[in-house]
Amino acid sequence: MLAVRAGDASAFEELMTRNQSKVLSMLVHFVDSRVQAEDLTQEVFLKVYQAREAYQPTAKFSTWLCRIVHNCALNAVRSKKRKPELLFSGVENDEEGGRIEDNILAQSGYLPTRQYDRDEQREMVQIALKSLETRQREVLLFRHFEYMDYEQIAEVMELTPEAVKSLLCRARRRLAEILTPYMQEGNLPQ
Secondary structure, three states: OHHHHOOOHHHHHHHHHHHHHHHHHHHHHHHOOHHHHHHHHHHHHHHHHHOHHHOOOOOOHHHHHHHHHHHHHHHHHHHHHHOOOOOOOOOOEOOOOOEHHHHHHHHHOOOOHHHHHHHHHHHHHHHHHHHOOHHHHHHHHHHHOOOOOHHHHHHHHOOOHHHHHHHHHHHHHHHHHHHHHHHOHHHOOO
16 A cells, blocks of 8 residues: 555555455445445545545554445445435346246256255345344444454444444344344254
8 A cells, every 4th residue: 555655556456456355245245235336346446546645554454445445335325325226137037937047047957955045044144134233234244254353343433442342242142133033943944
C-alpha cells in the first residue's frame, strides 16, 4: 500500500489481485447477492485508490481494507432497506417448461440426497445469519469467516475488544436459538 500511495500503478494492480477474492467473499456474506457484491468490490478498490494519499500505516493494511469493506457493506444494506429492488433472474424455464438447473442435474445423473442435505443445512444457516442484527452478523463473519482477532474486529467496527466479545457472545447465542429447533435430532435431514 505504501507503493500505491507513492503512485505505483503496478502495486495497485498487485494489491487488487491479492485481495479481490477476500473482499468479494466478505461482501457476498454481507449483502447476500454475488452481483451486488461484485459491484461493491469495485467500489471498495475505487475507495482504496481514492484514499491512497491519505493512507497511514498505523494498523495492518488488512484491517484498513476491512474497514472500507465494512463501510461499503453497511451503506449498501442501508440503501437496500430504503430502496428495495426487484431482481429478475435470467431464463428460468426451458422450452418444455422445466427449470434449466433441474434439467442439467437430471441429465448429469447427479441428484444425491447428501448434496441436498448439505444445501438445506447451508440455506438454514444463511437464513439464520440474515435474521441477526447487522452488527451481530458482521462480528460473526469477521471472526469465523475472515478469522480476525478481537482487536482487529474492534478497530474495523470502531468498538472496544470487550464490546466485540460481548457482541459475538450475543450473536452466537442468538444463532444457536434460531438453529436449535432445526438441528434437533428429529429435524436433521437424513
